[in-house]
Amino acid sequence: MPSQTTTPLQTAMPFQTIEPGSPITSLSTPIVVIDEDIMAQNIARVQAYMDKVDLAFRPHIKTHKIPAIARAQIEAGAKGINCQKVSEAEIFADAGFDDILITFNIMGAEKLAHLVALNRRVNLKVTADSAFTINGLAQAFSRDRPLNVQVECDTGGERCGVQTPEQALKLAKLVVSHPELKFVGLMTYPAPGEEKNAEAFLSASLALLDKADIACPCVSYGGSPSLFSAHLVPSATEYRAGTYLYNDRSLIRAGHCKQNDCAMHILATIVARPTPDRAIMDAGSKALTSDLLGFADHGLIIEYPDASITEFSEEHGTIDLSNCIGPRPEIGDMVRIIPNHTCVVSNLFDHVIFHKNNLITKKVEVAARGLVW
Amino acid sequence: MPSQTTTPLQTAMPFQTIEPGSPITSLSTPIVVIDEDIMAQNIARVQAYMDKVDLAFRPHIKTHKIPAIARAQIEAGAKGINCQKVSEAEIFADAGFDDILITFNIMGAEKLAHLVALNRRVNLKVTADSAFTINGLAQAFSRDRPLNVQVECDTGGERCGVQTPEQALKLAKLVVSHPELKFVGLMTYPAPGEEKNAEAFLSASLALLDKADIACPCVSYGGSPSLFSAHLVPSATEYRAGTYLYNDRSLIRAGHCKQNDCAMHILATIVARPTPDRAIMDAGSKALTSDLLGFADHGLIIEYPDASITEFSEEHGTIDLSNCIGPRPEIGDMVRIIPNHTCVVSNLFDHVIFHKNNLITKKVEVAARGLVW
Numbered sequence: 167m168p169s170q171t172t173t174p175l176q177t178a179m180p181f182q183t184i185e186p187g188s189p190i191t192s193l194s195t196p197i198v199v200i201d202e203d204i205m206a207q208n209i210a211r212v213q214a215y216m217d218k219v220d221l222a223f224r225p226h227i228k229t230h231k232i233p234a235i236a237r238a239q240i241e242a243g244a245k246g247i248n249c250q251k252v253s254e255a256e257i258f259a260d261a262g263f264d265d266i267l268i269t270f271n272i273m274g275a276e277k278l279a280h281l282v283a284l285n286r287r288v289n290l291k292v293t294a295d296s297a298f299t300i301n302g303l304a305q306a307f308s309r310d311r312p313l314n315v316q317v318e319c320d321t322g323g324e325r326c327g328v329q330t331p332e333q334a335l336k337l338a339k340l341v342v343s344h345p346e347l348k349f350v351g352l353m354t355y356p357a358p359g360e361e362k363n364a365e366a367f368l369s370a371s372l373a374l375l376d377k378a379d380i381a382c383p384c385v386s387y388g389g390s391p392s393l394f395s396a397h398l399v400p401s402a403t404e405y406r407a408g409t410y411l412y413n414d415r416s417l418i419r420a421g422h423c424k425q426n427d428c429a430m431h432i433l434a435t436i437v438a439r440p441t442p443d444r445a446i447m448d449a450g451s452k453a454l455t456s457d458l459l460g461f462a463d464h465g466l467i468i469e470y471p472d473a474s475i476t477e478f479s480e481e482h483g484t485i486d487l488s489n490c491i492g493p494r495p496e497i498g499d500m501v502r503i504i505p506n507h508t509c510v511v512s513n514l515f516d517h518v519i520f521h522k523n524n525l526i527t528k529k530v531e532v533a534a535r536g537l538v539w
Numbered sequence: 540m541p542s543q544t545t546t547p548l549q550t551a552m553p554f555q556t557i558e559p560g561s562p563i564t565s566l567s568t569p570i571v572v573i574d575e576d577i578m579a580q581n582i583a584r585v586q587a588y589m590d591k592v593d594l595a596f597r598p599h600i601k602t603h604k605i606p607a608i609a610r611a612q613i614e615a616g617a618k619g620i621n622c623q624k625v626s627e628a629e630i631f632a633d634a635g636f637d638d639i640l641i642t643f644n645i646m647g648a649e650k651l652a653h654l655v656a657l658n659r660r661v662n663l664k665v666t667a668d669s670a671f672t673i674n675g676l677a678q679a680f681s682r683d684r685p686l687n688v689q690v691e692c693d694t695g696g697e698r699c700g701v702q703t704p705e706q707a708l709k710l711a712k713l714v715v716s717h718p719e720l721k722f723v724g725l726m727t728y729p730a731p732g733e734e735k736n737a738e739a740f741l742s743a744s745l746a747l748l749d750k751a752d753i754a755c756p757c758v759s760y761g762g763s764p765s766l767f768s769a770h771l772v773p774s775a776t777e778y779r780a781g782t783y784l785y786n787d788r789s790l791i792r793a794g795h796c797k798q799n800d801c802a803m804h805i806l807a808t809i810v811a812r813p814t815p816d817r818a819i820m821d822a823g824s825k826a827l828t829s830d831l832l833g834f835a836d837h838g839l840i841i842e843y844p845d846a847s848i849t850e851f852s853e854e855h856g857t858i859d860l861s862n863c864i865g866p867r868p869e870i871g872d873m874v875r876i877i878p879n880h881t882c883v884v885s886n887l888f889d890h891v892i893f894h895k896n897n898l899i900t901k902k903v904e905v906a907a908r909g910l911v912w
Contacts (some may be wrong), residue, residue: 179653181626181653182912194650228853250853251854270810299811302871324817326811327811435646438669438700440693440702444697446644446698452886453911456883477698480623481643484698497646498646498671514911516909536887536888
């Protein structure tokens with residue numbers, strides 16, 4: 167047993183007791199800060215495009231995991247939300263969202279029980295790409311409250327999805343054969359830039375469905391990197407995207423946005439300068455994750471764009487300054503980092519801080535953080 | 540505003556309502572399971588080595604973040620615990636631990652205020668590698684309750700730390716010059732296999748301190764990968780390690796342990812088999828992180844050692860089966876994964892499940908998960 171404390175136990179005050187109106191530099195690092203104005207611009211810009219090309223827009227909540235932001239997306243014109251897991255959808259159902267698509271093959275007794283309960287209180291859709299998934303759903307649901315099912319097609323994303331239009335038809339027929347289910351469309355997680363191939367797959371599938379007299383009210387397409395190419399897939403009726411909300415280094419590289427369009431920064435402090443070319447900051451993989459997304463290093467430091475975050479420990483980030491021209495960071499300096507990938511960062515923090523012009527507006531709980539089921 | 544739900548709001552029952560005695564295969568995936576017997580063996584094996592080579596052992600809580608496990612480590616003979624952040628140390632102080640080393644350059648008004656409060660209730664030590672850090676600590680603390688400080692030396696780990704024994708002496712003198720601080724030793728985060736260089740650095744530093752008449756009661760060394768080489772650094776008086784507790788794929792590669800010594804597995808379910816060579820599981824970077832630690836893929840699947848987890852999305856893991864000889868996984872199958880790196884996985888789950896012989900014993904909160912401050 168550990169020895170006892172010398173004074174009675176006392177739980178410490180919480181960290182990040184913020185004061186609205188204070189500068190974000192008053193925060194303890196590392197911390198995620200979100201520029202409300204940039205986020206609002208990102209929401210408006212993408213919704214305007216979707217309206218222009220006449221696509222229903224369904225934001226993916228994985229990027230923010232925060233009901234209040236999904237509400238802003240709906241208020242801007244989005245028609246519903248996209249979750250990846252049942253446990254996430256429950257959080258958003260509790261918050262009052264009624265039109266939820268879960269883009270996952272859901273199986274397992276506990277998840278199916280949750281899904282049945284969820285389907286009784288919201289307008290729910292799920293995806294499936296196998297007879298195993300479809301038959302499992304049919305067994306769990308009942309005719310009085312059938313579950314809406316979309317068939318997932320692999321149009322180049324090389325993740326889940328049937329490989330041919332013929333397989334899509336076969337699974338649609340299987341869904342139709344179960345009175346506990348309702349076939350409501352096709353869905354794909356496409357590869358960026360593969361719009362032509364995807365359109366060929368989807369239009370061929372639609373033709374087969376039409377020939378079989380199976381109505382297909384929705385074709386759901388998606389992804390932020392080539393979002394502004396959505397009009398190149400005329401078969402699509404709906405678009406799903408998440409990262410566009412905050413934007414990140416991967417979306418700058420993809421040409422989707424500029425550096426100034428990135429609403430999420432991670433604030434970190436330089437805590438050591440062991441050598442002239444090495445700085446250590448207090449943000450590592452527990453703040454930024456190890457997602458490289460094809461980059462050679464871990465995020466872009468706004469103040470020192472020639473610096474490279476070369477190594478992560480959990481709580482340390484090692485920065486190589488050897489290519490820096492001009493001033494280099496000193497111990498105690500605060501830096502702002504644009505992450506390689508925003509969505510994974512949202513999953514690491516219980517709260518994020520919102521600001522306008524670098525003045526804190528509020529601290530918001532990341533309500534669906536850590537939900538993997 | 541989103542449309543209202545059709546039925547009154549109702550928070551769903553929690554996921555993972557476990558029943559002790561049930562098989563771990565009854566759990567919803569992805570989930571972390573810990574084999575209690577293997578964990579106990581790992582604790583005993585390393586403590587026995589530390590006792591044999593006469594090193595005080597200070598386990599790093601980053602691997603588990605669970606007070607009950609730290610208690611088991613102390614009961615086995617460890618002399619105290621190692622945290623990386625003030626916020627983590629507070630959780631363990633609340634749980635009754637009295638001997639805590641925080642191996643970090645702590646700065647910033649809020650953190651220093653927490654550190655002062657913490658130092659009033661436990662036997663606390665921190666590390667520093669610059670005059671900036673040391674002077675900041677001195678300013679925050681007071682003579683009536685001075686803070687114990689170790690000087691961090693970079694003996695090859697290339698993270699924080701002074702670069703020469705002369706710099707170590709200079710900082711030790713600076714600590715001694717502040718009555719608000721107490722110099723209590725040297726600390727290093729070494730590179731595995733660099734024991735000879737580290738010993739040269741540390742013994743030279745000790746000689747300089749001795750000549751300057753500065754007592755150095757502790758030399759803290761560390762790391763799991765070359766833990767069993769600790770006796771090659773005779774200047775060290777204390778050893779810190781975390782990962783040895785659960786072990787992982789990186790420690791199998793380092794020769795520290797065998798596959799059967801890995802106490803942590805991630806359970807996942809195969810949810811799709813889009814092609815003969817591709818399987819998709821329901822565990823991605825939100826369950827296993829993207830830490831590669833030099834590996835080409837994301838963890839070892841025990842049931843299919845020839846399979847390779849080639850890609851992660853947040854909730855999907857893509858598995859390449861092309862090198863699999865013999866049977867391949869089917870949709871619905873559960874697999875066990877040894878992660879590349881255990882510590883980062885512990886940071887993703889609010890709870891982990893303990894078991895003996897694959898029968899659930901308990902569900903335990905990861906109390907210090909997500910604490911970065």
